[in-house]
Amino acid sequence: MVANKTAERPLTAKPVVSERASSGTGNLALDARDVHVFYGDFEAVKGISLPVHEKEITALIGPSGCGKSTLLRCFNRMNDVVSGVRIEGQILYKGQDIYASQVDPVAVRRRIGMVFQKANPFPKSIYKNVAWGAKINGFKGDMDALVEKSLRQAALWDEVKDKLHQSGLSLSGGQQQRLCIARTLAIEPDVILMDEPASALDPIATSKIEELMLELKENYTIVVVTHNMQQAARVSDRTALLWLGELVEYNDTQTIFTNPSQQKTEDYITGRHG
Amino acid sequence: MQLHRSILENSIQDIQDKLQEMAALSLAAIDQAITSLKTGDIALAERVIVGDEKVNELEVEIEQAVVVTIATQQPAAGDLRAIIAGLQIATELERIGDHAASIAKVTVRMQGEKLMKPLIDIPRMAQAGSAMLLKALKAYETQDSLLAHEVASDDEEMDLLNTQIIRELLSYMVEDPAKIAQGSNLLWVTHNLERVGDRATNIGERVIFMKTGKTLDLN
Incomplete structure (x- = not known):
């Protein structure tokens, strides 16, 4: 896998707060600090602080409506496009506050890519699906090589190399999801946010996605929202349990699933609650 | 599914490696405990007693590894049985380590006292127990339930030796x-060795469970 080089790119045309970017956060890729999210009067996320470590998989779990997807979307400013949303607190990406006024949200999303619950390839060829993001970002290099590299990283190349110009929609659900991951990787992000990436897939396709996540964490930081606690247990390094907008417990995954410190965590992961 | 399998397989391998380490320590402890008894080597006996701590630590490590593997990897069927069998075998090995330490404590208690006769059958019994343990571990490693059944058959020889030694010691004491004090100490040694045989048989039972899913009582 080729190391991505995005970490050095600034979030704006001119680097801002670059001194802070290089200090204070250690090996954190993201650092949510006292984040509140309001949809109108409703407070969906209530003051969550959550450090996300580099080149690890961090899982956000919790019952529906607990705020995990809302929090995930804060990490690359996807909530900006939802009307009536107000966000307080800070989210630092390598020490830079991604909500600072001079930060370009598009630049944020180039570094912090996202994969959604339902695979959403464009009704274009497999090749164009992968090349699209790089093209609109002004990529001037060898596009064929970039497409191949991204598809290989997404563990899809061998399955599609002979039909790159067929529609992305002709692929199976699991392949479409891996195509979307390849599309995200082609932008050469640093962090990949995944919102229920396997919930619409069968167990074999789910396994392939989980396998891919484990391979990708060698080079990328991954934050995944999942309803599937077993998936969080299998693939993640750290797990955070959210409940009604609050962070109940955040710890290494082994501890969360063998000896959590909070009764609510114990009840949730043992199926007694939620 | 290769990567998932490999995470689970690595976890199972880790448990098996720790079991082999426990087994090697336990076998060495039995051998050294009997040597200390034969030669009255109190320093060696004390090393056996202290060394048992490492066996205990490994049992705790295996228990933790088993809990984490079950909680995070959700093993099923043969994988699950192998992990559960590993946990149970760790308990047997920990107790075998205790039996070796108990024998070493007899050496310490006897304080170099001259033996009433050269020890012949007790070392034979120890060798038979160690051979059973080795066979049980080989059965575990190779998932060979026939070999596991053989371990149970070998235990009959241990029981015969035990009966013979008890009879002999009782006659010396009568x-x-x-000689009653030393005879009682040596009876305690044979009791511990007899238990090593039983525990090796228990390991055989766990191998059969791992391989077939059936729980047998071979003792």
């Missing part, structure tokens, strides 16, 4: 009450 003839000369001054």
Whole structure:
């Protein structure tokens, strides 16, 4: 896998707060600090602080409506496009506050890519699906090589190399999801946010996605929202349990699933609650 | 599914490696405990007693590894049985380590006292127990339930040796009450060795469970 080089790119045309970017956060890729999210009067996320470590998989779990997807979307400013949303607190990406006024949200999303619950390839060829993001970002290099590299990283190349110009929609659900991951990787992000990436897939396709996540964490930081606690247990390094907008417990995954410190965590992961 | 399998397989391998380490320590402890008894080497006996701590630590490590593997990897069927069998075998090995330490404590208690006769059958019994343990571990490693059944058959020889030694020691004690203290100590040694045989048989039972899913009582 080729190391991505995005970490050095600034979030704006001119680097801002670059001194802070290089200090204070250690090996954190993201650092949510006292984040509140309001949809109108409703407070969906209530003051969550959550450090996300580099080149690890961090899982956000919790019952529906607990705020995990809302929090995930804060990490690359996807909530900006939802009307009536107000966000307080800070989210630092390598020490830079991604909500600072001079930060370009598009630049944020180039570094912090996202994969959604339902695979959403464009009704274009497999090749164009992968090349699209790089093209609109002004990529001037060898596009064929970039497409191949991204598809290989997404563990899809061998399955599609002979039909790159067929529609992305002709692929199976699991392949479409891996195509979307390849599309995200082609932008050469640093962090990949995944919102229920396997919930619409069968167990074999789910396994392939989980396998891919484990391979990708060698080079990328991954934050995944999942309803599937077993998936969080299998693939993640750290797990955070959210409940009604609050962070109940955040710890290494082994501890969360063998000896959590909070009764609510114990009840949730043992199926007694939620 | 290769990567998932490999995470689970690595976890199972880790448990099996720790079991082999426990087994090697336990076998060495039995051998050294009997040597210390034969030669009255108190320093060696004390090393066996202290060394048992490492066996205990490994049992805790295996228990933790088993809990984490079950909680995070959700093993099923043969994988699950192998992990559960690993946990149970760790308990047997930990107790075998205790039996070796108990024998070493007899050496310490006897304080170099001259033996009433050269020890012949007790070392034979120890060798038979160690051979059973090795066979049980080989059965575990190779998932060979036939070999596991053989371990149970070998235990009959251990039981015969035990009965023979008890009879002999009792006759020494009846003839000369001054030998009762040492005779009691040596009876305790044979009891511990007899238990090693039983525990090796228990390991055989766990191998059969791992391989077939059936729980047998071979003792």
